[in-house]
Amino acid sequence: MSHTVLFYIFSTLAVLGAVMVVSHKNPVSSAISLVLTLFSTAVLFVLLHAHFIAAIQILIYAGAIMVLFLFTVMFLNIRNSELRFDSMNIPKRMTFLFLFIVVVGFFASKLFSSSPVVFPKLGDPENFGTVAEVGRSLFSDYLLAFELTSVLVVIAMVGVLVIAKGRES
Amino acid sequence: MEIAVSHYVVLACVLFAIGVYGVITRKNILIVLMCLELMLNSCNLLFVVFSRLYEGAAGHVFVLMSVTVAAAEVAVGLAFVVSIYRQKESLDIDLLKLLRG
The missing domain is CATH 1.20.5 (Single alpha-helices involved in coiled-coils or other helix-helix interfaces)
Incomplete structure (x- = not known):
């Protein structure tokens, strides 16, 4: 039961972080939101018994790679006036958004309508991952x-x- | 309701779609790189899910490789960003038309 609750909490956080990465204007805020997504994915890795990969995810992705990003942002010292938001006008963006929602919704409905494949019991749960x-x-x-x-x-x-x-x- | 494989697959799908949306619509080259990371991360999630489903270590090893490649990619990408910013004084990807015929 706790698996279900934790999955819903952290998948919501992951999607929220991803949306904030795309929607923030400032690269520093985007980088912090990306850390939220990567951390939530690490929690999902733990739920899937991938303990080592979860540690690697936090150490290398959320640690080293994000520090590299933030270091570059600060190194470049971008002025606020240079930060223009989008390369597209709003109708074009909305069209893309609509397309993505349709495609993902199509796959989701396909996956949920068929009989669900549940995870089998692990043969060796002490050692896996x-x-x-x-x-x-x-x-x-x-x-x-x-x-x-x-x-x-x-x-x-x-x-x-x-x-x-x-x-x- | 028990969490099935399809829940994870749909989550990875959503994360990947958000990443693609960011790559297509954003103008700032740093945020485009971050969205690429988002896409790689969603694929790593799928590898771990199917590794758990078929109970093998191969998926975990592949995620390890993928993280290494992502780190190398980010290093090279950010070096390009620094070099572009030095020449153009801007992070706008629309200004990059050096190879336009």
């Missing part, structure tokens, strides 16, 4: 992919340095 379990999978089956991500991160880091430094003049 823990650091040990995910780590064993990561370092045996997916070792090559894991090593390749390190290459990706190095390439990204070098790229960032080259782009941000700019041309010498």
Whole structure:
């Protein structure tokens, strides 16, 4: 029962945060709202027995990535007059909004009308989603992919340095 | 009513749609990047949901990779933002027409 209550509370918070990300004018407010969404999603991960992923979500997404965003916003020191809101006029925006509501509503009605697929009981609820379990999978089956991500991160880091430094003049 | 898989799928759908809406309509390049994060995050939610449904660790590992890629993407994106702001003195994406033929 508590699963149901927690799901509804935190999914509402996640959607609320997402709407605020899109609707705020100031990037700092958007970033704070995004933290709300990411935190609520981390709670949903805990409900799905993904404890390690929830910790990663809060540490890396809500921590490191959002700090990077806020740091850039403050580094750029944007003046308020530069913050124009939308690239579209209101009728065009409303059309898009209506389209999205229709598409999502269509999928929702399809999913809810068929017989619901409930989550089965876990065979090993003590171990599922823990650091040990995910780590064993990561370092045996997916070792090559894991090593390749390190290459990706190095390439990204070098790229960032080259782009941000700019041309010498 | 018990929470079924479809509840989570619809939630991920809604989050993804909000992200797409933001990417299409917003003008500020920083907020466009944040909406991209929103979309990636909704896909991560789906991975975790189906990992729970089929009781395997593969989905969790993939989320880990996806978070790594998202971090790299944000770093590169923000470097572009800094470099664009230095040249154009603005974050308006409509001003970016360097590649227009």
